[in-house]
Amino acid sequence: MRVLFVCTGNTCRSPMMKFMFENYLADDGQVTVDSAGVMRHKKPISKEAADVLDRHSVPHAEHLSRFCDRRTVQSADVIICAERRHAEFIEREYGRVFGVASLSDICGADLEDPFGLGADAYEKAYVFICEALPKIYAYITE
Numbered sequence: 001m002r003v004l005f006v007c008t009g010n011t012c013r014s015p016m017m018k019f020m021f022e023n024y025l026a027d028d029g030q031v032t033v034d035s036a037g038v039m040r041h042k043k044p045i046s047k048e049a050a051d052v053l054d055r056h057s058v059p060h061a062e063h064l065s066r067f068c069d070r071r072t073v074q075s076a077d078v079i080i081c082a083e084r085r086h087a088e089f090i091e092r093e094y095g096r097v098f099g100v101a102s103l104s105d106i107c108g109a110d111l112e113d114p115f116g117l118g119a120d121a122y123e124k125a126y127v128f129i130c131e132a133l134p135k136i137y138a139y140i141t142e
Contacts, residue, residue, distance in 0.1 A: 082110065
């Protein structure tokens with residue numbers, strides 16, 4: 001199964017979700033995890049996102065943001081969006097796609113964008129994602 005996490009710029013939330021979910025799965029071999037954003041640019045993971053992952057000993061690799069294009073969407077079995085508006089973007093751009101959900105669908109709330117808001121906002125995003133991981137796993141294994 002291929003899981004794709006989507007956010008706005010693919011520099012904070014979706015890479016954090018990707019690396020945290022990979023760590024949560026502990027290399028079970030059944031799930032491949034990736035991330036993308038709805039903005040077109042090539043940027044590394046934000047320093048603050050990398051710092052919060054480091055503080056919590058979440059392994060992460062080199063990351064360069066990428067756009068959530070048609071091929072990326074079609075290659076995923078399940079797409080988890082940080083916000084409902086990202087799921088709406090996918091539907092607007094590529095039509096109704098099976099397996100697209102927002103964190104508000106799964107967890108009852110969107111994951112707020114910490115970009116530019118400092119270390120506390122990234123820590124809050126980290127805690128939100130930690131609490132969401134079991135719900136995301138349950139959602140993809142239904």
